[in-house]
Amino acid sequence: xxxxxxxxxxTDIESGFMATRxxxxxxxxxxxxxxxxxLGLSCCGIELMAxxxxxxxxxxxxxxxxxxxxxxxxxxxxxxxxxxxxxEACRTIYDQMPDPKWVIAMGVCSSSGGMYDSYxxxxxxxxxxxxxxxxxxxxxxxxxxIDAIIKLQRKIERERPLKLLQSGPAIGxxxxxxxxxxxxxxxxxxxxxxxxxLAPGVYEH
Amino acid sequence: MTTIERIQAALxxxxxxxxxxADGTPTIxxxxxxxxxxxxxxxxxxxxxxxxxxxxxxxxxxxPRFEMSWQFISFTHNERVxxxxxxxxxxxxxxxxxxxxxxxxxxxxxxxxxxxxxxEGHTGLKRLLMPEDYDHFPLRKDFPHQGIEPDRLxxxxxxxxxxxxxxxxxxxx
Numbered sequence: 001x002x003x004x005x006x007x008x009x010x011t012d013i014e015s016g017f018m019a020t021r022x023x024x025x026x027x028x029x030x031x032x033x034x035x036x037x038x039l040g041l042s043c044c045g046i047e048l049m050a051x052x053x054x055x056x057x058x059x060x061x062x063x064x065x066x067x068x069x070x071x072x073x074x075x076x077x078x079x080x081x082x083x084x085x086x087x088e089a090c091r092t093i094y095d096q097m098p099d100p101k102w103v104i105a106m107g108v109c110s111s112s113g114g115m116y117d118s119y120x121x122x123x124x125x126x127x128x129x130x131x132x133x134x135x136x137x138x139x140x141x142x143x144x145x146i147d148a149i150i151k152l153q154r155k156i157e158r159e160r161p162l163k164l165l166q167s168g169p170a171i172g173x174x175x176x177x178x179x180x181x182x183x184x185x186x187x188x189x190x191x192x193x194x195x196x197x198l199a200p201g202v203y204e205h
Numbered sequence: 206m207t208t209i210e211r212i213q214a215a216l217x218x219x220x221x222x223x224x225x226x227a228d229g230t231p232t233i234x235x236x237x238x239x240x241x242x243x244x245x246x247x248x249x250x251x252x253x254x255x256x257x258x259x260x261x262x263x264x265x266x267x268x269p270r271f272e273m274s275w276q277f278i279s280f281t282h283n284e285r286v287x288x289x290x291x292x293x294x295x296x297x298x299x300x301x302x303x304x305x306x307x308x309x310x311x312x313x314x315x316x317x318x319x320x321x322x323x324x325e326g327h328t329g330l331k332r333l334l335m336p337e338d339y340d341h342f343p344l345r346k347d348f349p350h351q352g353i354e355p356d357r358l359x360x361x362x363x364x365x366x367x368x369x370x371x372x373x374x375x376x377x378x
Contacts, residue, residue: 084335084336084339084354084355085334085335085336087336088336117351117352118352119335119341119343119348119351119352119353119354120334120335120343120352123354127354
């Protein structure tokens with residue numbers, strides 16, 4: 001749970017107080033109530049359903065409230081092969097999600113196009129969206145996606161929501177050279193606990 | 206009486222050239238101007254009630270470049286027949302059969318999407334599988350094997366994203 005701990009002394013609890021930073025409190029709330037937008041495009045969607053279902057049960061990590069309206073979501077899981085015909089709809093859904101929002105590219109198709117090296121398939125959803133976590137596998141097992149959600153929670157822990165309020169949302173930048181969206185954290189956000197800034201795309205886990 | 210003979214009897218005025226097909230389906234080559242007449246006769250006088258597919262083959266670099274192919278099935282006679290016609294590669298255009306076989310609409314849209322062949326008389330001829338503002342026709346032989354990305358699309362999205370505030374009027378509507 002990070003630094004959000006109950007008060008050390010018994011007397012603080014008696015008096016009803018707990019001391020923490022606002023950033024930590026906001027991040028604690030955000031990371032434990034991720035509401036996924038299940039964009040199940042192909043066979044990865046089946047694994048996604050298994051993940052939400054009782055056997056793997058992502059409600060253990062607070063992410064079981066899958067909503068089918070982008071207005072109510074803050075985590076987009078792109079599960080499956082994204083074709084160019086669907087790409088604009090996918091981008092529109094992403095644009096309609098309120099900030100803060102995160103993206104998991106589930107499976108090789110959405111990470112890199114996978115085996116579909118074709119005119120019809122987007123060669124990685126980072127061509128149209130900034131992606132936080134890439135999950136390998138064809139399709140990945142549900143526990144791997146759960147691992148991705150845990151990694152994303154650790155990433156959210158390190159955000160500084162109050163600084164983002166000052167400087168605007170940290171959404172990805174489009175790189176003309178590689179034709180990819182790079183999920184660069186806002187400059188105000190350190191990528192490690194100690195405050196050290198790592199290269200874009202590298203995160204402490 | 207074979208299928209071809211039955212069709213020829215219904216169409217005494219049109220010269221039908223038969224071709225051999227690898228799968229044994231009776232195949233007829235006709236000139237593009239005769240295609241409508243032949244298909245109307247197939248439907249109305251020979252009992253071919255259903256259109257199986259409308260597609261094309263790209264014979265590039267040979268001219269005429271495209272070989273159109275229509276296949277029909279007759280449930281009463283348990284027969285199939287295929288019609289071929291060649292179309293030039295310069296602004297290719299063939300008559301639509303949507304008014305005769307409404308189900309051919311999707312086949313013709315796909316054919317337009319993949320080969321860029323216009324179907325005259327089709328009421329809603331737009332791309333079926335590729336994005337609507339894509340500039341290329343993927344199943345043409347001069348289309349690169351690796352494909353061409355619809356570059357313009359994501360540049361356009363990125364420009365719009367940069368221009369607007371996080372919750373814009375466009376996405377709110």
